[in-house]
Amino acid sequence: MTAAIAPGPTAQAILRRRRARAGWLVLVLLALAGAAVLSVALGTRDVGWSAILAGVRGGTDTIAEAVVAVRVPRTVLAALAGAALGLAGAVMQGVTRNPLADPGILGINAGAAMAVVIGIAWFGMVRLEAFLWTAILGAGLAAGFVYAVGTMGRGGATPLKLALAGAATAIAASSFTVAIILPRNDIAGGVRSWQVGGVGGATWEAILPCLPLLAAGFVLCLISARSLNLLALGDEAAAGLGARVAWARASAALGAVMLCGATTAICGPIGFVGLVVPHLCRLLIGVDHRWLLPFSALAGAILLILADVLGRIVARPSEMDVGIVTAFLGAPVFIWIVRKRRVRDL
Numbered sequence: 001m002t003a004a005i006a007p008g009p010t011a012q013a014i015l016r017r018r019r020a021r022a023g024w025l026v027l028v029l030l031a032l033a034g035a036a037v038l039s040v041a042l043g044t045r046d047v048g049w050s051a052i053l054a055g056v057r058g059g060t061d062t063i064a065e066a067v068v069a070v071r072v073p074r075t076v077l078a079a080l081a082g083a084a085l086g087l088a089g090a091v092m093q094g095v096t097r098n099p100l101a102d103p104g105i106l107g108i109n110a111g112a113a114m115a116v117v118i119g120i121a122w123f124g125m126v127r128l129e130a131f132l133w134t135a136i137l138g139a140g141l142a143a144g145f146v147y148a149v150g151t152m153g154r155g156g157a158t159p160l161k162l163a164l165a166g167a168a169t170a171i172a173a174s175s176f177t178v179a180i181i182l183p184r185n186d187i188a189g190g191v192r193s194w195q196v197g198g199v200g201g202a203t204w205e206a207i208l209p210c211l212p213l214l215a216a217g218f219v220l221c222l223i224s225a226r227s228l229n230l231l232a233l234g235d236e237a238a239a240g241l242g243a244r245v246a247w248a249r250a251s252a253a254l255g256a257v258m259l260c261g262a263t264t265a266i267c268g269p270i271g272f273v274g275l276v277v278p279h280l281c282r283l284l285i286g287v288d289h290r291w292l293l294p295f296s297a298l299a300g301a302i303l304l305i306l307a308d309v310l311g312r313i314v315a316r317p318s319e320m321d322v323g324i325v326t327a328f329l330g331a332p333v334f335i336w337i338v339r340k341r342r343v344r345d346l
Contacts, residue, residue: 024284028298032298035305036075042312043309045067073204074199077202077206080207082300083218084214085259085263085304086273088103088260089101089300094231100160100163102275104274107145110142112265118180128265136257140254146169150162150165197271197322197323198308198321217262220251225292227251231249270322272326273303277296277299307322
């Protein structure tokens with residue numbers, strides 16, 4: 001007696017799903033445009049449409065236009081950083097099959113930040129290009145160490161073991177970073193402000209050198225979508241379907257590390273974006289990485305732009321760094337995910 005084969009989705013169901021995803025894509029793009037407008041318009045000093053249009057065209061005749069000219073690169077940086085962190089988080093969760101994977105929770109951002117501080121304090125680094133490559137190296141070493149520790153013991157790399165290994169690595173790296181900074185009054189002020197994580201003071205001169213590395217990271221992550229779909233079935237099933245498991249995991253992880261390292265180098269360590277965004281996107285469009293990855297990038301850009309706007313509004317006339325805002329938003333989501341998943345195996 002043969003087992004019954006469950007029927008697949010009908011053509012109408014597939015069509016409805018595609019229409020729903022297309023609808024969400026339009027809404028997300030509109031939300032991104034709206035968030036960008038709010039970022040340019042709101043802050044310590046609000047500006048109107050005429051000043052926004054003049055400032056975007058490069059006008060600086062009035063104070064409002066000068067404010068817009070400063071906020072435009074800040075908005076672009078927030079969008080790039082949010083997209084990079086959202087996409088990196090989705091890729092990490094796919095590579096490790098761990099719902100708690102996030103560049104901050106896994107210690108990757110802390111590793112990148114520690115590497116940059118070591119470069120500044122011990123080797124006198126001053127060029128942004130050096131910061132970028134050093135941060136990527138630190139992020140890669142931290143990711144490899146956390147994954148190696150998380151796979152030890154019975155059961156391999158369980159979500160809880162990876163989260164604990166990442167948390168321990170992040171604490172150790174942060175403590176070592178502080179130990180380096182404390183006796184160095186010459187670098188302490190700037191480094192401490194950068195460690196919080198923010199997009200204030202963004203300039204085109206700082207953004208442009210990051211674009212090639214960010215572009216390479218985006219491409220590596222996005223082309224890994226099919227491989228991540230296969231890895232979700234398990235390593236043996238993925239290999240049986242033709243995937244080169246080790247290569248697929250390594251290339252996707254490399255793209256995520258490049259995104260995290262480049263973002264940390266220019267913005268500082270910003271946490272929880274890569275945790276919150278992929279879970280939200282799965283609720284909207286499902287688990288297919290061919291849709292999940294680009295949606296995570298777009299949603300990450302929206303989240304970080306709005307977090308930056310919120311930090312400017314709640315702390316008027318001063319500002320609250322975006323890294324603080326994302327921590328307030330992300331911590332409750334992390335607790336909710338842990339309770340929902342009931343992760344207990346050590």
